[in-house]
Structures are given as C-alpha cells and as structure tokens.
Amino acid sequence: MARQTYRPTMPKNWYLKNPFYTRYMIREATSVFVGLWMLNLTVGLWRLSQGEAAWQGWIDLQGEPWMILFSLITLGMAIYHTVTWFAIAPRAMPAVIAGKKVNPDLVGKAHWAGFVVASIVVLAILL
C-alpha cells in the first residue's frame, strides 16, 4: 500500500509571509515601473521624430504632477533595484577568472564604479 502523505498547498500570498520574500517581490516589481518608464521614453523619441510641436507636447506631459510623481516612483524603484542587485550580483561571478581568485567585495565595488562612470558620462552628454 502506498504511503499516505499530506501535501500542503502554498498560500497565494506567500510573498507576504516573510519579509525576505516581500523584499524579493519588490525587487521583481521594480521592473514593471522601469518598463513603463522606458515605454514613456520610447513614445518621446517617436514624438521627436514627428517634429517640434509633437516633441513639445511630450515635454509638457513630463511636467504634469502625476507624471513627475510617476517618474519619482520609478527613480526610487530603480535605485532599490540597483542597490539590492549590486549586493547579490557579485555572488554570481565565477570563482576564478584567468587563473586568479575573484574577490566578491571587489566585484561589488567594480559594479558601483561602473555605475558612477556611466552616470558621469550620461550627465556630461546632457549638460
């Protein structure tokens, strides 16, 4: 006779049952906001291709209070994603590269250095 076991089901709101899961889910959810904002940016580029009036319309839209709020939320989400991702990404690195042991701390710092350099380049282009 087959053994009789009990198989518990996972609650639908499992990610609220543990703060660790909740933080993970927020990290996943950030992509929704970043994705929507990229969509907004793509629309902007498309409007730019349609001439000055269309572009100005898009620029004005960015100044709307709800749009500023949305951009601020997205910025917060992007920062959250960056911080949490940079904290765990070094662990995904191979242990040895080109015969040298990889130091995860250094990899984390390299991520941040790359972030700073990229930000400076972008700001330099903009300003």
Next chain:
Amino acid sequence: MSDANVTIEIQRYHPETCPEPKFGRFEVPYHKEWSILDALQYVKEDLDGSVVYRWSCRMAVCGSCGMVINGTPKLACETFLRDFGPGSTITLEPLKNFAIERDLAVDLEDFVEKLERVKPFIVDAGAALKKPKKAQPPTTGVGEYRQTPLELSVFKQFTMCINCLLCYSACPQFGLNPKFVGPAALALAHRYNADNRDLGEEDRKAVLNTKDGVWSCTFVGYCSEVCPKHVDPAAAIQREKVNGMMDWGLSKLGGGE
C-alpha cells in the same frame, strides 16, 4: 513557576488518527542549555510518545533535524530554548514544500532521486556518457593526483552541504514547481562541475541546463540565508547559469558542440 516553562506547539499529522494537520501544545521545562531537539526528546519521553521527528547526530552534521521553527527553517539541534527565553511559545512545523509523512517528518524520496540525477560524484573519462571537453586529468593509477589550493577553493564551500533541506523549505520556486531540481542538488552538481578532476559536466547538463534545472531559479536568495553550513546554493546556481549561457552563446557562434 510559570515562567520556568516554554510552550512547544507541534504541528501534528498522522494519516490514521489525525488526517488534517493541527497543532498540539506541550509544556516543557525551560533549561537554557536545552536545544529544541532536547525539548522534543522530553515531549516524546514524558508527555506523548507518538510525536514523530527525525534526528541523529544532535550536533549539526547529519542534517536530519531540519524543521520550521517559529516560521524559519532551522536545525532543531542547533536552535536553543534560550534563543526564545522562558515563558515563550515556540511553534514547530515540518519543512515546507514537502509532502508530510508524519508530524515533523517529511518525504525525502523525491529529493534523493534528484540528487542521484545530478551525478554527485567524480565522473572520469571512462564513465562519462558524453564526450568531455576537458582533457582527462592524470588518474590515481599514474600516482598521486595533486590539486592546488586555488583549484580546491573553487568548490570547497559547496562540499559542506549536509542535505538538511532547509534550503528547499526556503525556496518559493520549489514550492511553486515541485519538479525544480532545487538548491542543494544543484549546488552539489556545481561542486563536481567545478572540480578539476571531474569530467561529468556534459552529462549533468541534461539535468542542469533546463527549465526545471537552474532556469527555475530567480535568485530569491533565501536558500543561502537559511543554510546552516554557509554553502550559498544560490551562488552555485547563478554560476551554473553563467556556464549554461556561455555554452549557449558558443553554440550560436559555432564554437561549441
């Protein structure tokens, strides 16, 4: 002396007598040097002999006593009454995401089958089913086989696993997809893949580089958080993802096989 006790709530399940899990409460004297396992021994000896749980070494090496203690997967022999204090209530549940056999004992068969599938042993050229990419290293027949400290350091932490399955209890992806090979088995697969004496990497790909292999993992990372041996199975899985991706990339470039 009411504060000299702790209340232990144990999730009970017996197919014959208690077919729906429910909690049983037991009053256990508080001793600061008692582990949860000691408290369970007290319950079984003095209060209710029908309580079922697994244990063996009572020193965090055999991996038998994993359970969910106040919501967190832990080893019962490594968690102490003093961590909660006199007068506290401590709930004990079986590991999550597994079928329950009785009380705190879960069905391990599925895990053992997964463990076997990843070939957790050194595969040499003769035993490898698929042609290995690496050259055959010298075998013991040739004499002593030396491994440098650097070569050892690549996989050493992944050898520390005691198969306690706390990581499976911590993994929501395993809970959602029971076919997922899971943290410990994948970490052990990585341990052998990363060992320079092993030639089984091509064979293990059939298990690792699939939807239910490393690609079921979304790097939640809680497995590594609860691991009592600091194995960091999440890191092992990400490294295998990198290997799988490189392999795929090379095959697109015509460089791989």
